[in-house]
Amino acid sequence: MAAQDVHNPAEGYVQTPHPVQGLPRVVRHITGHDAEGKSVFLSTDISDHHRELVDKPAIANIIYSTGQHPVDLDGAVDVKFGHENEPGISVKNGTVCRMIDFAPGGVSAMHRVQSLDYAVRGDIAIQRSTSHWWINVTGNGLLPARILFVLLDTKDLNVAGNQVDTSLGVLSKDYVRLPGHAFRDNDYMESEF
Numbered sequence: 272m273a274a275q276d277v278h279n280p281a282e283g284y285v286q287t288p289h290p291v292q293g294l295p296r297v298v299r300h301i302t303g304h305d306a307e308g309k310s311v312f313l314s315t316d317i318s319d320h321h322r323e324l325v326d327k328p329a330i331a332n333i334i335y336s337t338g339q340h341p342v343d344l345d346g347a348v349d350v351k352f353g354h355e356n357e358p359g360i361s362v363k364n365g366t367v368c369r370m371i372d373f374a375p376g377g378v379s380a381m382h383r384v385q386s387l388d389y390a391v392r393g394d395i396a397i398q399r400s401t402s403h404w405w406i407n408v409t410g411n412g413l414l415p416a417r418i419l420f421v422l423l424d425t426k427d428l429n430v431a432g433n434q435v436d437t438s439l440g441v442l443s444k445d446y447v448r449l450p451g452h453a454f455r456d457n458d459y460m461e462s463e464f
Contacts (some may be wrong), residue, residue: 289332
């Protein structure tokens with residue numbers, strides 16, 4: 272079964288601001304330095320950017336993003352970038368910290384991102400630019416779930432002598448076998464949490 276054949280029981284579910292119903296609100300605290308060089312909290316808020324995913328199975332909360340790596344912290348350049356720029360899935364030469372709240376039974380679209388992703392929800396998945404999709408199976412698909420993603424830009428990826436395009440279907444198979452991951456039709460990796 273391919274990703275496009277999977278019925279998304281959460282389609283149209285998310286229609287309110289972050290967080291998804293049943294999950295607690297997340298507060299972001301950004302630290303920095305005052306004019307005297309002392310450590311301070313610059314802001315405490317719920318972040319700047321929230322976005323519903325396609326077909327509303329989940330909502331993303333952009334916790335922070337940077338436009339470069341290593342990050343320039345002088346003059347709060349990074350803070351300004353994060354406030355003013357809503358990132359795509361990843362940021363070229365930058366970083367993204369995104370928290371996604373999935374509706375009960377939520378299914379993401381099949382995708383591949385040119386990034387190294389740390390996906391944290393109890394266990395930690397190290398997503399190395401492979402094709403994948405996420406399915407919320409929490410409580411047998413009856414409960415919402417939250418997962419934290421930290422995405423780091425990568426150099427162009429070459430597999431089996433071919434440069435990988437981040438568009439789907441460039442490589443016919445990804446042979447990554449991690450606990451909690453399965454294959455569908457031997458084509459793409461399915462990530463369940």
